[in-house]
Amino acid sequence: MAQHNELGELGEDMAVSFLQNKGYEIIERNYRYRKAEVDILAKKVDILAVVEVKTRSTSVFGNPQDFVKPKQIQRLVAAVDAYVTSNDLDVEVRFDIIAIVKTNQNYEIEHLENAFYHF
Secondary structure, three states: OOHHHHHHHHHHHHHHHHHHHOOOEEEEEEEEEOOEEEEEEEEEOOEEEEEEEEEEOOOOOOOHHHHOOHHHHHHHHHHHHHHHHHOOOOOEEEEEEEEEEEEOOEEEEEEEOOHHHHO
């Protein structure tokens, strides 16, 4: 497996642990719909959090959250709409980003709730 894929998988695992420690129930990982892949679907009370995980080995080229592009956001919205409809869910949907950056031997995790409103 390529090194960037391993880092991405590690980041998703860290994000799942982070969310579970915050009281979220993980509903799905790597949910696919057409060309979209939703990294994590998590539920807390009556909120369905759609979580995009961005992991970087350095922040030299920018913050991880800066790499979520408008086309990706459109695909995520369509995927989640299909997911909510097909599962007949009555929940509030929120789009989050978990940004993870490796600093020395540690990882810094930042959870940006309602992140797409920041773009």
